Amino acid sequence: MTSADDSPLPIPDPTRPRAGALAWISRLVAVAALGVVAWALVSAWGGVVSGHPAYLVLLGVTAIGAIATLTVSFVRPARPGRWRVAGRIALVVAGAAWIAITAWLRPYAAVEPALDAMISDAQVTVAESATDIVLTPTAEPGTTGVFFQPGALVDPRAYAAVLRPLVEDGHTVVIAKQPLGIAFFALGAFDAARGAHPELDAWVVGGHSLGGTVAAIQADAADSDATAPATGLMFFASYPAGDISTSLTVPVTSISGSEDGLSTPENIDASRADLPPDTVFTVIEGASHAQFGDYGPQAGDGTPTITNVQARSQISDAAVAFVDAISG
Structure with missing residues (x-):
């Protein structure tokens, strides 16, 4: 044609x-x-x-x-x-x-009472930057701080209420803001917190879910530092990625929920072999994975049989007791 x-x-x-x-x-x-x-x-x-x-x-x-x-x-x-x-x-x-x-990557946004816990008052001063949230006692703070890694994709403000009792007890708390909500992208955040708070000479490192896994890496790397070392490791519904039973030389506590559908009781029990033999395990009966923060329900989680208030109170009490025991 x-x-x-x-x-x-x-x-x-x-x-x-x-x-x-x-x-x-x-x-x-x-x-x-x-x-x-x-x-x-x-x-x-x-x-x-x-x-x-x-x-x-x-x-x-x-x-x-x-x-x-x-x-x-x-x-x-x-x-x-x-x-x-x-x-x-x-x-x-x-x-x-x-x-x-x-x-x-859309975050799980914080809900009440976490948002209310983000407001400064006579007991706690709250400050935010692009990379962290700092809760400081208005009274003379102790010299042991708490550095906390949120769970994957969770708004860091979601932990303000559950961690605030630590601040009211006299401990400065730093909550990391992770790039894209992934704790592995905030591996340097603990060192940054230590540099920003020279008044603190010891740190308990903790985290929820994936945040706890990264917190274990950070605590294991800093437990023998001469300046501002990690002196404790605190898991919220979490466990380490590998065996740190002999390399980690500081006290460890594992706080978990019996109804957790993500960091299941079976996962927590299996983590005993990877943690120091004197690790303290506290199981919050009836608590789910999402009750370790205030950000609403999470896909794949179990169904809690206690209220958010009850779960939060027990988790906070266990955390305060652990940090107080370390800081003396």
Whole structure:
């Protein structure tokens, strides 16, 4: 077949995706990205703006990329080459994966009474930075501080209420704000806290869930430091990633819940072999995984048989008793 000027017309390649279809798919992915950004901001606004800024930056980058994709998708080459089509397909797949990760990283936002515990009063002074929350006794503080790693994707403010009794008891508490809510991205946070608080000469390192796993790594690395060493390790519904039964030389307490569906009682019992033989295990009967903070229900968790108030009180009491025993 020829055209009016006798030149052959191009024969469409049925195996090549149409540029128009790819453009529409790109637009749908971009709209989905904007939807995820809006959903994260609306459903977890407090957790997003009060956490480490990394997730807020991620949302901003996602929104900018989505808007740019929508803009570019309306400027379509007349006849894209095979490699350009393959590149567009790869970008669409990468964009979909990016959206999924962004949605998964949405934090569990703190709820009451944690938010109320974040307010300074006559007993406790609360200060926030981009990387941590510091709760300081208004009276003369002791010289042993508590450094705490939140659970994965949990708003760090969610632990203010359960940890506040430690502050009222005279101990400065530093809660890490982890980049993207992942404790492994905050491995240097304990050293930063020690440098920021030279008035404290000893630290109990603790954490919830994944945060406790990272706290164990940090305590194990700092238990023999000459300056401001880790003098205790405190697990909230957590356990170490490996065997620290002989390398860790400081007291350890494991506080767990009998109805925990994530750090299950079986997991906690199995962790005994990886911890020093004198580790103290306290099981809060009826408590679930999410009751170690105030951030609402968590997927995969068990069903608690005690109230949040009862669980919080018992967890706080066990933590205060452990830190007091270490600090003398």
